Amino acid sequence: MSTSLDRLAARCAALLGPDAVIGDPVRLRTYECDGLTTHRAAPGLVVLPESAEQVAAIVRACAAEGVPYVARGSGTGLSGGALPRTDGVLIVTSRMRRILEIDIPNQRAVVEPGVINLDVSRAVRPHGYYFAPDPSSQQICSVGGNVAENSGGAHCLKYGFTAHHVLACEVVTPDGEIVQLGEGPGYDLLGVFVGAEGTLGITTKITVKLTRVPETVRTLLAAFDSIEAGGTAVSAIIGAGVVPAAIEMMDALAIEAAEAAVGCGYPDGAGAVLIVELDGPDGEVAHQFDQVERLCRDAGAFEVRVAADDAERALIWTGRKSAFAAVGRISPAYLVQDGVIPRTALPGVLARIDALSAASGVRVANVFHAGDGNLHPLVLFDDAEEGAAERAEEVSGAILDLCVEHGGSITGEHGVGVDKARYMPRMFTAEDLDTMQMVRCGFDPTGLCNPGKVFPTPRLCGEVPGVRKGPHPLVAEGKAELF
Amino acid sequence: MSTSLDRLAARCAALLGPDAVIGDPVRLRTYECDGLTTHRAAPGLVVLPESAEQVAAIVRACAAEGVPYVARGSGTGLSGGALPRTDGVLIVTSRMRRILEIDIPNQRAVVEPGVINLDVSRAVRPHGYYFAPDPSSQQICSVGGNVAENSGGAHCLKYGFTAHHVLACEVVTPDGEIVQLGEGPGYDLLGVFVGAEGTLGITTKITVKLTRVPETVRTLLAAFDSIEAGGTAVSAIIGAGVVPAAIEMMDALAIEAAEAAVGCGYPDGAGAVLIVELDGPDGEVAHQFDQVERLCRDAGAFEVRVAADDAERALIWTGRKSAFAAVGRISPAYLVQDGVIPRTALPGVLARIDALSAASGVRVANVFHAGDGNLHPLVLFDDAEEGAAERAEEVSGAILDLCVEHGGSITGEHGVGVDKARYMPRMFTAEDLDTMQMVRCGFDPTGLCNPGKVFPTPRLCGEVPGVRKGPHPLVAEGKAELF
Numbered sequence: 001m002s003t004s005l006d007r008l009a010a011r012c013a014a015l016l017g018p019d020a021v022i023g024d025p026v027r028l029r030t031y032e033c034d035g036l037t038t039h040r041a042a043p044g045l046v047v048l049p050e051s052a053e054q055v056a057a058i059v060r061a062c063a064a065e066g067v068p069y070v071a072r073g074s075g076t077g078l079s080g081g082a083l084p085r086t087d088g089v090l091i092v093t094s095r096m097r098r099i100l101e102i103d104i105p106n107q108r109a110v111v112e113p114g115v116i117n118l119d120v121s122r123a124v125r126p127h128g129y130y131f132a133p134d135p136s137s138q139q140i141c142s143v144g145g146n147v148a149e150n151s152g153g154a155h156c157l158k159y160g161f162t163a164h165h166v167l168a169c170e171v172v173t174p175d176g177e178i179v180q181l182g183e184g185p186g187y188d189l190l191g192v193f194v195g196a197e198g199t200l201g202i203t204t205k206i207t208v209k210l211t212r213v214p215e216t217v218r219t220l221l222a223a224f225d226s227i228e229a230g231g232t233a234v235s236a237i238i239g240a241g242v243v244p245a246a247i248e249m250m251d252a253l254a255i256e257a258a259e260a261a262v263g264c265g266y267p268d269g270a271g272a273v274l275i276v277e278l279d280g281p282d283g284e285v286a287h288q289f290d291q292v293e294r295l296c297r298d299a300g301a302f303e304v305r306v307a308a309d310d311a312e313r314a315l316i317w318t319g320r321k322s323a324f325a326a327v328g329r330i331s332p333a334y335l336v337q338d339g340v341i342p343r344t345a346l347p348g349v350l351a352r353i354d355a356l357s358a359a360s361g362v363r364v365a366n367v368f369h370a371g372d373g374n375l376h377p378l379v380l381f382d383d384a385e386e387g388a389a390e391r392a393e394e395v396s397g398a399i400l401d402l403c404v405e406h407g408g409s410i411t412g413e414h415g416v417g418v419d420k421a422r423y424m425p426r427m428f429t430a431e432d433l434d435t436m437q438m439v440r441c442g443f444d445p446t447g448l449c450n451p452g453k454v455f456p457t458p459r460l461c462g463e464v465p466g467v468r469k470g471p472h473p474l475v476a477e478g479k480a481e482l483f
Numbered sequence: 484m485s486t487s488l489d490r491l492a493a494r495c496a497a498l499l500g501p502d503a504v505i506g507d508p509v510r511l512r513t514y515e516c517d518g519l520t521t522h523r524a525a526p527g528l529v530v531l532p533e534s535a536e537q538v539a540a541i542v543r544a545c546a547a548e549g550v551p552y553v554a555r556g557s558g559t560g561l562s563g564g565a566l567p568r569t570d571g572v573l574i575v576t577s578r579m580r581r582i583l584e585i586d587i588p589n590q591r592a593v594v595e596p597g598v599i600n601l602d603v604s605r606a607v608r609p610h611g612y613y614f615a616p617d618p619s620s621q622q623i624c625s626v627g628g629n630v631a632e633n634s635g636g637a638h639c640l641k642y643g644f645t646a647h648h649v650l651a652c653e654v655v656t657p658d659g660e661i662v663q664l665g666e667g668p669g670y671d672l673l674g675v676f677v678g679a680e681g682t683l684g685i686t687t688k689i690t691v692k693l694t695r696v697p698e699t700v701r702t703l704l705a706a707f708d709s710i711e712a713g714g715t716a717v718s719a720i721i722g723a724g725v726v727p728a729a730i731e732m733m734d735a736l737a738i739e740a741a742e743a744a745v746g747c748g749y750p751d752g753a754g755a756v757l758i759v760e761l762d763g764p765d766g767e768v769a770h771q772f773d774q775v776e777r778l779c780r781d782a783g784a785f786e787v788r789v790a791a792d793d794a795e796r797a798l799i800w801t802g803r804k805s806a807f808a809a810v811g812r813i814s815p816a817y818l819v820q821d822g823v824i825p826r827t828a829l830p831g832v833l834a835r836i837d838a839l840s841a842a843s844g845v846r847v848a849n850v851f852h853a854g855d856g857n858l859h860p861l862v863l864f865d866d867a868e869e870g871a872a873e874r875a876e877e878v879s880g881a882i883l884d885l886c887v888e889h890g891g892s893i894t895g896e897h898g899v900g901v902d903k904a905r906y907m908p909r910m911f912t913a914e915d916l917d918t919m920q921m922v923r924c925g926f927d928p929t930g931l932c933n934p935g936k937v938f939p940t941p942r943l944c945g946e947v948p949g950v951r952k953g954p955h956p957l958v959a960e961g962k963a964e965l966f
Contacts, residue, residue, distance in 0.1 A: 105722065105826070105827040106825045106826060106827055107721075128724070150671075163671070163674075173914075173918060177918075178914075179912070179915050179918050180911075180915055181918075183892065184823075184892040184893075184910060185892060185893060185903065185910070186907065186911065186916070187675050187678070187683075187922055188646070188674050188675050188677070188679075189918060189922065191674025191675055192670050192671050192672065192674055192922070194671070195670070195671055196670055196671075200670075212724035238590075239588070280767065281766075281767050281770055283764075283766035283767050283769060283770035283771075284763065284764050284767030284770070286766060287764055287765065287767070342589045343588075343589060344588045344589055409666065409667040411668045416669065424668065424669065427667060427668070428663075428669065429662070431660045431661075431662050432662050432663055432664075433669070435660075435672060435926070436669050436670045438926065439670055439672065439675070439922055439925050440670070441925060442921035442924060442925040443918070443921060443922075454668070454669060
């Protein structure tokens with residue numbers, strides 16, 4: 001441990017009490033990765049604050065020592081956004097788990113960042129409300145992590161992402177100040193903070209919007225011969241003006257994996273299954289559900305199963321929800337990608353993923369939020385086989401290229417983190433990335449706040465235009481005469 | 484005209500052609516204010532670009548000369564966000580009115596910033612879609628202006644603000660670069676740009692989301708003895724989980740004005756009327772409409788009128804839509820405010836506005852988007868009477884104080900502009916405002932892009948932390964030892 005980390009450990013122990021500071025190498029290893037296990041680094045020090053004031057004091061201490069720091073909620077992120085620094089401090093929010101306020105008439109709640117996503121819904125369900133963002137890790141992930149990653153979930157087609165359900169945040173800035181970001185006049189700094197992957201500060205209090213529990217939820221499973229037919233059904237449903245709570249699709253290989261793992265009993269011989277869920281008032285749901293069923297059959301569904309009750313609904317979802325874990329049954333290892341494409345490009349892109357898979361011999365199982373064009377290709381490989389991981393990585397990159405080529409994105413809901421920073425220049429020009437980094441430099445001029453994430457090439461904040469001296473550079477370079 | 488403006492005029496004429504540059508003082512007066520007519524300043528120069536490249540060239544020319552510039556769409560803003568600078572250039576987007584692309588399968592369109600809001604809806608209506616943001620100026624206001632102000636409208640309770648309907652923007656930054664802001668990984672710079680009131684750059688291309696025209700629209704008018712009873716109905720409707728397309732309320736004085744102006748025939752003796760509009764699929768609307776009608780009666784409505792057809796619906800809306808102009812019938816002059824409060828605070832705040840009005844002798848008519856707590860108090864005065872404008876201004880300020888005191892905001896949809904910059908410190912701490920200005924300095928270090936708007940005290944960008952030299956100031960000041 002370096003001297004500055006030693007000093008920080010002593011200071012934090014004095015501030016927070018000795019049991020809030022972890023310096024023991026064995027215990028530090030617990031924190032060496034988040035949900036992206038291919039990247040690992042044990043933190044130099046772990047601290048467990050209990051208040052915004054403590055977080056601010058830690059940040060100020062890090063700033064004074066010039067030591068980088070990373071915030072971490074439950075560590076379920078899939079892009080390495082909470083990957084620690086061996087030369088830095090990991091600020092873990094697991095002791096900030098209080099639900100501070102529930103305001104039903106105004107449909108909001110105020111929570112600390114360590115509060116578990118599902119616990120918000122549990123607390124307000126007796127009043128008929130829930131917290132809508134539902135990442136599949138919602139039983140364990142934290143609201144602070146949801147804010148950092150702007151987390152989505154199967155139901156974000158209708159309900160949107162975390163950004164749409166956060167009304168205000170109290171934030172410790174990299175300057176160590178406690179500020180309020182929220183709705184109201186001036187710049188929408190809340191908007192830029194949510195989804196900034198922990199690079200602009202640490203949230204210490206979150207005001208979330210509560211959503212009314214729908215009167216009715218109805219779910220169906222439709223089986224098709226091919227992904228193309230399923231894609232046609234998706235387009236028809238959206239085109240008819242229906243906004244389902246969720247439309248999920250799985251291809252044959254994903255179905256095979258789910259059957260092997262949980263025996264979900266999906267129809268035999270399906271090239272693709274579609275799960276469509278509608279929720280809302282009885283009248284609306286009944287009307288639209290009939291329409292969806294008909295559109296699925298028109299698109300060629302050879303079987304449509306309608307869940308008669310909650311148990312049947314859970315059974316339909318079991319296959320989908322187990323899909324990621326289930327591929328372990330058919331492959332020793334896999335990479336999961338998170339590309340996005342325009343909904344209408346689905347059939348074309350999937351055909352090209354098939355071709356990529358055939359040409360490379362690397363199997364790809366597809367599970368996706370079809371309604372919003374968010375693909376989760378599972379690229380399968382055998383980690384015991386030499387070069388297999390590299391080939392899988394190559395196919396992954398090629399899939400992201402396909403997404404970008406079709407006007408889509410390299411990530412839909414998992415974030416950039418350390419995992420996809422290198423792909424950012426495929427989507428953005430140098431000028432676009434520069435504009436983002438100008439904002440980062442505004443918040444974090446010394447670059448100590450979660451460094452190494454999101455941006456492929458960190459920009460030194462000395463390069464910020466604000467620092468330029470003398471005449472405007474366009475004049476100095478003579479460019480101002482050129483246009 | 485100063486020498487630098489002369490040079491700019493010549494340069495812009497060479498670049499855009501002479502008919503795209505206005506320097507004649509009489510013609511410049513046309514542009515001396517936007518919808519906030521209490522603030523006026525004729526621009527030093529007006530230019531009318533036709534492309535992003537031309538906008539970028541103008542911005543670079545201004546930067547080279549150190550001349551400030553302001554962008555303007557149709558000039559309908561109500562907070563003076565497009566107030567020109569006499570020492571600066573006004574960049575008017577009225578020649579950028581092309582709808583560049585309509586993509587129905589992906590429910591989006593790409594438009595230039597000068598396109599009129601309602602023209603987007605007109606263009607896509609044959610396909611069954613529309614552009615949801617509906618400021619009352621939608622027949623004339625521009626989409627670029629909607630982006631700058633994050634405009635709302637009567638239907639933003641259900642459909643949200645402009646920010647919720649813009650998917651991407653092409654932007655000319657104050658550096659004169661053309662960048663793309665939009666969905667995807669990295670910071671949500673689109674979010675911070677929309678609603679930044681033209682202080683972070685000029686949008687030159689906007690990708691908007693299209694919304695399906697609802698199957699059914701149903702509207703009712705409910706009359707109550709008092710604002711309190713109307714407020715109770717609003718809370719009951721929202722509390723029941725209904726999300727109406729609009730809930731508008733008018734008080735007795737606003738009704739009186741509307742009757743005098745357009746003879747809308749609202750029920751006699753009403754202390755308040757509520758207009759509730761539901762839209763969506765037939766099944767949903769029918770079910771919820773009955774519920775709303777019942778809740779209104781339960782809250783004490785003495786009359787409920789249901790519009791039987793489009794003509795009756797238009798009649799119900801006539802009173803509300805004419806309310807602002809109509810107060811001219813009962814008062815020589817007025818100020819319109821735009822405060823926001825939590826929905827549940829409505830009755831309390833309105834009672835205190837009444838008390839303020841009684842104590843000061845200044846009449847206040849209330850018209851508001853009740854569903855989202857957005858008040859538009861019309862503060863009436865006689866501009867021929869000495870001191871009356873000042874007293875009206877005082878009452879206006881006191882109303883905004885009330886809003887802030889109740890956890891609300893000084894503006895809901897009109898923006899801060901020049902009008903409310905002085906109220907910003909009532910809502911935000913110095914640290915909060917500083918954090919916003921750090922972002923502004925990132926985009927616009929020289930402070931030439933729409934200066935004097937939003938912030939009460941411009942921050943010199945030399946004060947940006949990124950410019951600090953030597954040890955971290957917390958260390959230098961010894962504060963790093965204090966925590």
